Ligand SMILES: Nc1ncnc2c1ncn2[C@@H]1O[C@H](COP(=O)(O)OP(=O)(O)OP(=O)(O)O)[C@@H](O)[C@H]1O
């Protein structure tokens with residue numbers, strides 16, 4: 001369960017998140033859509049403290065923090081409960097595929113190296129990359145790297161997986177394998193908040209779609225509703241452009 | 244022009260080679276200490292640790308802004324007059340200390356540049372999984388920065404080896420000091436100093452070969 005109240009983030013004069021309220025139930029899969037520059041990435045990054053919000057209360061599972069004053073250890077507590085999948089994969093360049101997945105288990109959750117690597121190999125098998133365990137990111141295709149990125153997030157066993165445009169940095173040939181893997185993660189009822197430009201995909205996997213504009217959630221609802229009978233003119237205008 | 248005294252030169256070789264271990268030991272100890280100190284200073288600079296950051300800046304500025312020879316004299320001849328407990332320090336220790344601080348200042352800047360050169364995504368990925376800053380530095384950022392900085396750091400090791408010759412001005416009989424003594428006895432200055440030059444040259448050439456190997460290896464690392 002995750003709950004956000006009044007989440008606000010400014011870059012100088014620019015208010016990028018304008019008091020976001022958001023509750024996500026365990027097992028719920030929420031897709032975020034909206035025009036470029038409306039704060040979708042900033043929302044995800046704020047929930048992972050990659051940005052320090054200016055105001056707001058964040059609850060993730062058993063942890064509640066005041067986002068603007070959260071201490072380093074409170075931020076880590078939130079990060080531990082929110083895994084992140086990056087647009088540009090951001091795999092650890094000096095670690096093999098296996099160790100990319102094992103790293104957080106060792107450093108953050110205190111597992112032994114052997115335990116963590118065994119778990120990492122299970123996950124690699126799940127994501128169809130068992131034979132790439134020893135490969136470094138530089139030797140993997142974009143699609144493979146992003147699958148490892150998703151594997152790393154799976155290993156975190158987090159309350160919620162935050163996924164920011166997982167396919168938009170990929171060559172078209174790799175998009176399908178990544179979406180298929182994400183579909184499986186969603187089907188397993190992993191709680192997720194995913195920003196995507198793949199509208200069909202959002203429609204397939206999401207329980208709820210949020211439309212963001214100007215740092216606010218303008219409209220939200222079940223995908224059947226949002227995609228077929230959006231109420232807000234801004235949502236309509238956006239969907240007309242992208243569908 | 245007088246002919247070279249080749250027999251003297253050949254006879255000098257084993258005498259001088261005996262001092263190579265001391266030169267390499269001084270350089271190696273200074274290198275290891277300088278690396279440790281430089282890494283700490285680089286981290287302090289990159290993370291802008293309040294107070295320490297300013298202190299480090301001044302330290303780096305001083306040790307880069309003054310000649311090594313002046314620093315060595317200050318350590319060996321000057322400081323013991325102010326702090327009497329330093330009187331017991333011998334020339335070798337003073338030279339190693341001086342080389343350490345001097346080169347740490349240079350290496351700190353290279354390491355800092357290398358740390359900054361590690362892609363931002365590596366920091367974000369480390370933090371996003373919940374690592375502490377120390378874990379991120381030790382396991383993700385520094386190993387990648389080391390690859391970037393390694394060739395430059397080998398260059399500094401070469402510099403340190405050559406700079407150990409200044410220890411002879413502190414009364415240390417190392418490679419250069421030995422050559423100086425031999426020359427003073429035989430008056431064959433050219434023979435003595437060309438021999439010592441050749442020895443330094445060979446050492447540095449060997450190291451340069453190692454460096455090239457290292458670069459090839461580092462180029463291949465993490466690409467598999
Ligand atoms: N580090 C930063 N410093 C200053 N401004 C920033 C920073 N990061 C984002 N912004 C600004 O915040 C706004 C929202 O950016 P954000 O990346 O969250 O948008 P987005 O909805 O994810 O857009 P896109 O669909 O293009 O990814 C933009 O105006 C952007 O320029």
Ligand SMILES: [Mg+2]
Nearest residue numbers: 040041042165
């Ligand atoms: Mg974005």
